[in-house]
Amino acid sequence: MRFSTKSIHAGQEPDPLSGAVMTPVYLTSTYVQEELGKNKGYEYSRVSNPTRDALEKNIAALESGKHGLAFGSGMAAIDAVFRLLKPGDHVLVSHNVYGGTYRIGKMVLEEYGLQFDFVDTTKLQLVKQAIRKNTKMIFVETPTNPTMEITDLTVIARLAKKHKLISACDNTFATPYLQRPLEYGFDLVVHSLTKYLNGHSDMLGGMVVTSNTAITERLRFLQKAVGGILSPFDAWLCLRGTKTLAVRMERHGESAMEVAEWLSKQKRIKQVYYPGLPQHPQHSLAKRQMKNFGGMISFDLGSLAAAKKFLKRVRLCALAESLGGVETLISHPATMTHASIPYEQRQRIGVTDGLVRISVGLEDVEDIISDLSSSLRVR
Numbered sequence: 001m002r003f004s005t006k007s008i009h010a011g012q013e014p015d016p017l018s019g020a021v022m023t024p025v026y027l028t029s030t031y032v033q034e035e036l037g038k039n040k041g042y043e044y045s046r047v048s049n050p051t052r053d054a055l056e057k058n059i060a061a062l063e064s065g066k067h068g069l070a071f072g073s074g075m076a077a078i079d080a081v082f083r084l085l086k087p088g089d090h091v092l093v094s095h096n097v098y099g100g101t102y103r104i105g106k107m108v109l110e111e112y113g114l115q116f117d118f119v120d121t122t123k124l125q126l127v128k129q130a131i132r133k134n135t136k137m138i139f140v141e142t143p144t145n146p147t148m149e150i151t152d153l154t155v156i157a158r159l160a161k162k163h164k165l166i167s168a169c170d171n172t173f174a175t176p177y178l179q180r181p182l183e184y185g186f187d188l189v190v191h192s193l194t195k196y197l198n199g200h201s202d203m204l205g206g207m208v209v210t211s212n213t214a215i216t217e218r219l220r221f222l223q224k225a226v227g228g229i230l231s232p233f234d235a236w237l238c239l240r241g242t243k244t245l246a247v248r249m250e251r252h253g254e255s256a257m258e259v260a261e262w263l264s265k266q267k268r269i270k271q272v273y274y275p276g277l278p279q280h281p282q283h284s285l286a287k288r289q290m291k292n293f294g295g296m297i298s299f300d301l302g303s304l305a306a307a308k309k310f311l312k313r314v315r316l317c318a319l320a321e322s323l324g325g326v327e328t329l330i331s332h333p334a335t336m337t338h339a340s341i342p343y344e345q346r347q348r349i350g351v352t353d354g355l356v357r358i359s360v361g362l363e364d365v366e367d368i369i370s371d372l373s374s375s376l377r378v379r
């Protein structure tokens, strides 16, 4: 089966009881047992639930993995991934990751004995130098948020194998429609379902996909033992989302390309970060690794004052955190998504005070550009 067919059918057999074409929402905490030790495969919904199972199978298939494990948010999924490690273990993380990934590493898990270092994973030499004796995992995000750097998945997977590190990729920005890290040799993929996979900004969720049996067993145990699982209703909402993933990602990519080209011609914009632009430093790698360049763009207006003025003016583009929904969202990383990163480090990774990030939605692209244009014109 090809991608769109899988997105509509994988994990979604007609309901055995009624023949319902759409997977029902199994709103139940528990399941009756026929006799001691005999059930229909379900005992308690923290452990498993048919609606959650359907979503886990669906996204596992989309990522070319064997197993999916759904969590109550992207952060709960990332937390579970780091809990594969033990106190004293060291993790290498892409330096421009999602702010919450930085926060959970530095401000939560380091207190429990894990060690985190943030490196520029676009440069193999720097990654090699950062590997220590106790390094056990490399966690990359590509494209990175918000400066859209591209990490070479083949190269990192190979390096991880050589040093026996667990390789993990946060594939939230690209989605499996654009790139499938497991096919490049990664051990696991993690997602915030909240973004493109659900696509309608009406739920939160997270997912880990892997084909590795030991990792799956540990994560299943963590779902049960920790309990940060996805609710059946949110699983059902996300199943609606994944059915249209391919058409949505096509349109997100097409519109973002147009917006990025328009932005790059505006004099008041100092820099545009979009892997689809030929001037992007890893444009050719992005072209090789991704099906299109996605719906996320960042651009630099030069100063906090200019960014503030611009963001006050936008009408159609909603000033909000998050991304990947049908509606265009615009945000200011330095004070919003990346506020938990110290100022010095923000400067180093290019999250300047004038940087604005846009998640290009599915509105008519002319209307998006017109909103940006009128907001930019005002001094």
Ligand SMILES: *Cc1c(COP(=O)(O)O)cnc(C)c1O
Residues within 6 Å of the ligand: 073, 074, 075, 076, 098, 100, 141, 145, 170, 172, 173, 191, 192, 193, 194, 195, 204, 205, 206
């Ligand atoms: C949003 C996001 C997360 C966190 O996901 P939540 O569902 O908000 O917990 C992790 N990684 C990336 C790249 C994200 O965009």
